[in-house]
Structure formats: C-alpha cells, structure tokens
Amino acid sequence: xxxxxxxxxxxxxxxxxxxxxxxxxxxxxxxxxxxxxxxxxxxxxxxxxxxxxxxxxxxxxxxxxxxxxxxxxxxxxxxxxxxxxxxxxxxxxxxxxxxxxxxxxxxxxxxxxxxxxxxxxxxxxxxxxxxxxxxxxxxxxxxxxxxxxxxxxxxxxxxxxxxxxxxxxxxxxxxxxxxxxxxxxxxxxxxxxxxxxxxxxxxxxx
Amino acid sequence: xxxxxxxxxxxxxxxxxxxxxxxxxxxxxxxxxxxxxxxxxxxxxxxxxxxxxxxxxxxxxxxxxxxxxxxxxxxxxxxxxxxxxxxxxxxxxxxxxxxxxxxxxxxxxxxxxxxxxxxxxxxxxxxxxxxxxxxxxxxxxxxxxxxxxxxxxxxxxxxxxxxxxxxxxxxxxxxxxxxxxxxxxxxxxxxxxxxxxxxxxxxxxxxxxxxxxxxxxxxxxxxxxxxxxxxxxxxxxxxxxxxxx
Amino acid sequence: xxxxxxxxxxxxxxxxxxxxxxxxxxxxxxxxxxxxxxxxxxxxxxxxxxxxxxxxxxxxxxxxxxxxxxxxxxxxxxxxxxxxxxxxxxxxxxxxxxxxxxxxxxxxxxxxxxxxxxxxxxxxxxxxxxxxxxxxxxxxxxxxxxxxxxxxxxxxxxxxxxxxxxxxxxxxxxxxxxxxxxxxxxxxxxxxxxxxxxxxxxxxxxxxxxxxxxxxxxxxxxxxxxxxxxxxxxxxxxxxxxxxxxxxxxxxxxxxxxxxxxxxxxxxxxxxxxxxxxxxxxxxxxxxxxxxxxxxxxxxxxxxxxxxxxxxxxxxxxxxxxxxxxxxxxxxxxxxxxxxxxxxxxxxxxxxxxxxxxxxxxxxxxxxxxxxxxxxxxxxxxxxxxxxxxxxxxxxxxxxxxxxxxxxxxxxxxxxxxxxxxxxxxxxxxxxxxxxxxxxxxxxxxxxxxxxxxx
Numbered sequence: 001x002x003x004x005x006x007x008x009x010x011x012x013x014x015x016x017x018x019x020x021x022x023x024x025x026x027x028x029x030x031x032x033x034x035x036x037x038x039x040x041x042x043x044x045x046x047x048x049x050x051x052x053x054x055x056x057x058x059x060x061x062x063x064x065x066x067x068x069x070x071x072x073x074x075x076x077x078x079x080x081x082x083x084x085x086x087x088x089x090x091x092x093x094x095x096x097x098x099x100x101x102x103x104x105x106x107x108x109x110x111x112x113x114x115x116x117x118x119x120x121x122x123x124x125x126x127x128x129x130x131x132x133x134x135x136x137x138x139x140x141x142x143x144x145x146x147x148x149x150x151x152x153x154x155x156x157x158x159x160x161x162x163x164x165x166x167x168x169x170x171x172x173x174x175x176x177x178x179x180x181x182x183x184x185x186x187x188x189x190x191x192x193x194x195x196x197x198x199x200x201x202x203x204x205x206x
Numbered sequence: 207x208x209x210x211x212x213x214x215x216x217x218x219x220x221x222x223x224x225x226x227x228x229x230x231x232x233x234x235x236x237x238x239x240x241x242x243x244x245x246x247x248x249x250x251x252x253x254x255x256x257x258x259x260x261x262x263x264x265x266x267x268x269x270x271x272x273x274x275x276x277x278x279x280x281x282x283x284x285x286x287x288x289x290x291x292x293x294x295x296x297x298x299x300x301x302x303x304x305x306x307x308x309x310x311x312x313x314x315x316x317x318x319x320x321x322x323x324x325x326x327x328x329x330x331x332x333x334x335x336x337x338x339x340x341x342x343x344x345x346x347x348x349x350x351x352x353x354x355x356x357x358x359x360x361x362x363x364x365x366x367x368x369x370x371x372x373x374x375x376x377x378x379x380x381x382x383x384x385x386x387x388x389x390x391x392x393x394x395x396x397x398x399x400x401x402x403x404x405x406x407x408x409x410x411x412x413x414x415x416x417x418x419x420x421x422x423x424x425x426x427x428x429x430x431x432x433x434x435x436x437x438x439x440x441x442x443x444x445x446x447x448x449x450x451x
Numbered sequence: 452x453x454x455x456x457x458x459x460x461x462x463x464x465x466x467x468x469x470x471x472x473x474x475x476x477x478x479x480x481x482x483x484x485x486x487x488x489x490x491x492x493x494x495x496x497x498x499x500x501x502x503x504x505x506x507x508x509x510x511x512x513x514x515x516x517x518x519x520x521x522x523x524x525x526x527x528x529x530x531x532x533x534x535x536x537x538x539x540x541x542x543x544x545x546x547x548x549x550x551x552x553x554x555x556x557x558x559x560x561x562x563x564x565x566x567x568x569x570x571x572x573x574x575x576x577x578x579x580x581x582x583x584x585x586x587x588x589x590x591x592x593x594x595x596x597x598x599x600x601x602x603x604x605x606x607x608x609x610x611x612x613x614x615x616x617x618x619x620x621x622x623x624x625x626x627x628x629x630x631x632x633x634x635x636x637x638x639x640x641x642x643x644x645x646x647x648x649x650x651x652x653x654x655x656x657x658x659x660x661x662x663x664x665x666x667x668x669x670x671x672x673x674x675x676x677x678x679x680x681x682x683x684x685x686x687x688x689x690x691x692x693x694x695x696x697x698x699x700x701x702x703x704x705x706x707x708x709x710x711x712x713x714x715x716x717x718x719x720x721x722x723x724x725x726x727x728x729x730x731x732x733x734x735x736x737x738x739x740x741x742x743x744x745x746x747x748x749x750x751x752x753x754x755x756x757x758x759x760x761x762x763x764x765x766x767x768x769x770x771x772x773x774x775x776x777x778x779x780x781x782x783x784x785x786x787x788x789x790x791x792x793x794x795x796x797x798x799x800x801x802x803x804x805x806x807x808x809x810x811x812x813x814x815x816x817x818x819x820x821x822x823x824x825x826x827x828x829x830x831x832x833x834x835x836x837x838x839x840x841x842x843x844x845x846x847x848x849x850x851x852x853x854x855x856x857x858x859x860x861x862x863x864x865x866x867x868x869x870x871x872x873x874x875x876x877x878x879x880x881x882x883x884x885x886x887x888x889x890x891x892x893x894x895x896x897x898x899x900x901x902x903x904x905x906x
Binding site: 014015016018019020022023024025026027028029030031032033034036037040041042043054057058105106109124125126127132137138139142143159160161163164165168172173174175176177178179180181182183184185186187188189190192194195196197198 | 474477478489490491494495497498501502504505507508509510511514515524529530531532536580581582583586599600601602604605606609624626627629630631634637638641642658660666667668669671672674675676686691693694696697698700701708710711712713714715716717718719720721723732734738739741742744747
C-alpha cells in the first residue's frame, strides 16, 4: 500500500523511479545515432507502375480513371450490392449515410461501403496514408465492409523515408498507412482476404 | 612462405586420408609445409559445450605449436573459425594474435593467398556441395542465402575447375546439417532429422558424392548414409582437389 | 523438461515435423524475396542496429521524453517494474472504468506477464482478437510462434475447435469459411467490449506517440469501438524519432512474413475526443538484461520472428519445445536471463549455424550470444556429472600432447575392435541412428612419421 506524497501514491513513483534508476545504472556509454543516407535507397522506377503492382500484390484492386466522372459507374460496377454508403468525395453522388457529431462508432456497424480520399501513396508497398483529419470517426475505414480510396497520381512517393517527410508537420492525432484489404494467413498459412477490417480495398487513381 | 599444417584431432584419428590429401594438395602447389607433431586440438568441442575455460590448455598448446609459421592451414572451417573467434579468451600475446590472424581454411588459403583455382584435378561425378555453416557464415567462405550480398563461393571456385565434375544444385542451398559438435549427441533427435533432410536434398537433386570443407559435417552425414544404406558417399573437398582419375 | 527431451517427443511424428518445417521455411523464403526487392537492405539493417544501440545507451532520457510528450497529448502513462505490477495497473484501469469485457490484440508482453489468467481470475472476460491468438485461446494453449501463434495447428484441428466453440459447420478446414465465421464472432466481441488492450510495435520519444501494426485490423476494431485503450509496452520498444519509423517499418513485415508492410500501421498520438488512452511501460527483467554487456543488444529485438523461421532447430522442434514465452533463437538468449534454471537447456538447442543473426533486422549477434550463455550456464547451473567430467578430462588431455596421443590410440582401438554391441549401446547417443566412422590402420601422425622415415 502506498502513502500519498503530493497527491501521487508512492508505489506509482517507485515503479517509475526504480526503473529509471536501474536504466541509469546499467546503460552503456552513449553511442551516437546514425545518419540516414536516403540516397542509398534511390531507384529510378515508374512510381505509378510500381504502386499499382504492389497494391495488387497485397490483395488490393487498383484502376486508373480517365476522368473523375467515371468514379460512380465504376463503384456501382464493383459493389452492386452496397446499400449503405458513406462518401467524402464531392464528385461522388453515391453517399447516403451521414456522419455527424452525434454519430457513435457502433452506429456504423452495418456500413457497406466507405469512399474516402487517400492523402498520398507509397510505391514500395502499395500503402496509402489516411488520417482522422479527413474522417472524424476513427473506426470508419475498419468497420466498413468494403473500402474505396481515391488517390491523385501525383501524390505518390517512392518509399517510407519520403512518406515520413511528407507527414512530418501534420497535426498528430490518429492516422495510418493502409496497404490492401484486411487479411490473415493464420490457418495453415493459407492467405484469406478479409479478416476483421475491410473485406476489400479498391483504389482509383486520378 | 612457411606453412604449418593443422590437422584437426578427429581427422588425425578417424579420417587420416583427408589430412594426407590436404598435405599433398599443398605440396603440389609448391608450398613448403611443416607438420608440428605436438599439436592436439583447437579446443572447439569444449568451447561449444560451454567449457571454453577448460580448453585454454589445448589452445595454448596450439599457439605454441604454430606461432612460428607464416600461415597455418587446416582442412576444417569450424576449427579455423574457432581459432580466429574464440582464442580471444587467451591473453592476447603477439604469438596469439599472429596465430589468430594467420590461420586459414584450406580452400580460402588456396584461392585467396595462393591465388590458384585450377589444381589439375579430375573427378567425373555428380557432386553436391555442403556449405558448412562455420566456414560459410563464420569465415565468409561464401555468400549465404539469407543475406543480400553478391553471390560468391570459394569452394565452388575450386570445384568448377575440376575436370569432369558436375556440380548439382540443391533445393536448400545452405541449411545446417545438424552436427553442431556435442549437439549431435545431446540433441540427438533433431541432429539426426536435420542430417536426414540434408541427405534427402542431395538425393532429390541427383548427387552422387557430397563434399564440403568440414569433415565433421560429412562424418555426421556419412554416419546416417551408412546406417540407412543410402546410395551416396561423402568426400572432403581436399580429396576431390587431390584426385586425378 | 529440457528442450532436447521435448524436441525428441515432437520428432516422434516425422510427418508433423516435415509439415511444420516446410510451413516455416516457406515464410523464410518469402522474407528472402521481399528483402531482395529492397535497394539497400543490408544498409537498412545497419541503420536499425545503430539506432537501437543509441536507444539502449540513452534509454532513460528517451522514456522520459516519451512520457512528457505523451502526457501533453492526453495519454496517461504508467510504469510497471514487473509483470505483477503491470497486471495490477491494467486491472485498476478496468475497475475505474467499470469494465468487464476486454478485447486484446497481439501483445507478447501481455503473454509474458500472464495477463489473461490474472484478469480472468478477477472475473474479466478477455478475448484475444488476432485470429491465430483466438485459435490458441480457444484451444487453451499458449502461442507457439510470436507472429504465427497457431502455426502448429492443422486446419482440420481448427475446424473441430470452431465447431465446438463457434458452432460452425464441419468444413474440412476451409480457411475462407472459418475466417469468415471468426470475423462474425469477433465482430460481436468488438461491439460489446468495454476496453481494448493492444501491444506497441514502436513508441516514439520525439512525439509521445506509438504505432500498432496488424494485418487483420483487429487492434483498430477493438480500440475505436471502445472508450478506453490500454497499450502495453516493454521499455525497449522506444525509438528516438518518427523518421526512424521509415527504417523500422520497412524491415518489420518483410522480416516477419515477407510482406512489404502490414495492412494497417496505425499511428496513435491522441485519444479520440471523449476517450481515454493509457500506456503501461514495463521493465520485467529488461533493465537487468541491459546490465549484461554481452547480452544487452538482445533488447533491440522488435519481435519479428524471422530468427524462428530460419532456425533449422525451431522448425523441427516447434515453439513448445522451448517452454518459454518467447521461443526460438531470440528466446534462447532472452529467457536464461529471466530464469536460468528453467531455461538452461535453451542456449544448447542450437548448432550455432548463424543464420538467425543474418536474418535479424537489427543485427543481434544471436549465435554469438548463445555461445556466451553456454559458458555462463555450465558455471552457474549444475551440469550432468558424466558430461561435465568427460569434458573436463578431455580438456586436460588435449593440453598434453603425449596423453592425447594415447587417447587417440585408445579411441581408435575401441572403434575398430570393440564388439558392435558395446560401441552401439544405449549409452551411446551417436550410435542410435548413425554408424561410426570406419577406422583405418594408423592415424595421420603415424602416416606422416612413416613418410618422413622413408624419406
């Protein structure tokens, strides 16, 4: 049992102070941080082609749109059975689910499709950065049965070092790199697309 | 150049042919070879079992026998690796430092120091190369499959020049055979299983003779082959390089 | 039981050993392919190793920096010296939030702390939501691999398990069907949970944030559907700057499964409005490992499992043969430091082939540390008398050339002339499945002497 010191229980202080003390006593002499020479990872490749290839290899689908007007017909074609749709893309008229201040995460339980904007993509792994700067309910890209992301071709970078430069000055709340649909290989190493998150991920490049 | 010939203890006692082939190969290459008769063992079996302190005496005997030579050459990657890595437990006198620096596995000595690859050998058989771990990853006799390095193999450089030889490709290029010194008796079940799997890989790929630079691995595989009457034989790379058929 | 004994039992079913070995070798091959596709892979490993070396040498300052930044963002930071403290802290947060239902994504640290049985003893329902973890949870088994927890289970075994616990129809182990049924089952749990517990893949000192990586999305499904998020991390999971994630996230999934990145790499910095986020920073023997100069770098491990996939012994003995929360090569250098008596056989469960050290993304010299642990264990743990005596006597003999010559002759004589039943007796492990070498007339010494004498 701990006694109170300045309102903080001593047992709480002890865990922290004993750990820090132990580290101080046991850590080695300071070894300096290596510098990352990003040039070592340079490759002259076609970013769009590499990105497309990697999206497919991680189980996603990807299509280049001639014009943004093609978006809705394409989506209707791929997801004909989607009834409850949320869209944050102004060029899409398919959205029929509203998200407001009052919407609770569990209210989205039966969402069939979410159409969101991807901020940028990473060619080396087919990943796209999205964050709650764009969608206020964090569960959205996970709980939706299927997910569509719209991405500008010009918003592609080569690798993760570039990616972290791009998001270095963001408002830090919650964001993620999403690469393909949810998946698992936990049953005898057999890859199954569609685990606990979205069952599919389709990317439209404009 | 004076070369001290290091004959590992188990080769001395159980596989003298390998020692003889090593000596003959070096002499054919014009090397002045000396064989210090007071040598015993590099101490590896004790080190690997956790008794490196008790091996210090053996290590000292090694240094005393070999420190006068320009190079120390032995037909065993694991023993040479042990000398280079684990003689750090001895006081680092000039003699110890020299011995550690100048010890070479046979293939590495021939290719790197003598700069030779064609020994005029002839061995018209299908041969599978077992890339023993301590030589491969320890002495870096070759690149290994799990690292992203440019491909190279000291043993293959020598074997490629042998007349009539057919070097067969294995499914798993550099998996361990399971000998591991005293591991072979203290973890017998896994050791045997690993050996059996290695042999099967060679059989699956049409190998007639398994070779390598470490006869401890070959001894382990040979023991399994003979028990199971399998149609393969083992030969140390020195014996292949020394053969003219 | 020692690793050798458990491995022997595992090897009685050769078909199962082959299946297990091939499954993990396949993952190793996928890793190789992924690594080949990265320009500068070996340089990435050098960087990761160097960053972690810096971290360990400045760990206290980074942890304090992390705490300050995390707190500024509304994350509550707790510190636990050991497993017991960790469990108590987690339970306290649960009671403060009137929580009785918990969903948990993969966290080897919570396995290490035995969190589930502790919470369950207090009447809390804990559902492991990673599919592999859920499978072993239903089977009442521990995970056998840190990344692929159910790698030891066939799909038929999983089918039977799901029939019993999830009410599925028999499907001959159809992975698609079973995964879909698990999705429905777990979704129900996510929607009803009060609190979500996750692990931490990387915690960033510079920002006070942390990253959780999954393929299934189960960590996020848990966290964003509940009001309270508890993240458990070992002290060593800290990295200095967010830009370092570029190095670590490029290495992690490729090393673990051969994917270029996990499906979800979720970056948590602030709790959602109205929600609470807690981090529990855990020591549990790590500062002690930090004091061990030879073994300190084992703390660089970020639990990718690559060493297990490449290890020829792990593949042929299975995770349970190690009898440790973290098995395989990395487990064999971490566990003796925590309980040397229990884990004394682990550093010997290796041929020291060195493959593990080469696949380790942070370049831990695992095989060298295994060798070093052996030297310590033989001194500090009672060794079998026969083994100890034979080795010590051998050491003495090898130091005396004349004695060695006598030993050599005796061994050769024994092998050549002793009757088979004596040489291949039960006492002689070599001879159980292998023949001894055929002994020639004379050893090398004698041949050389003769040659010298004959000019």
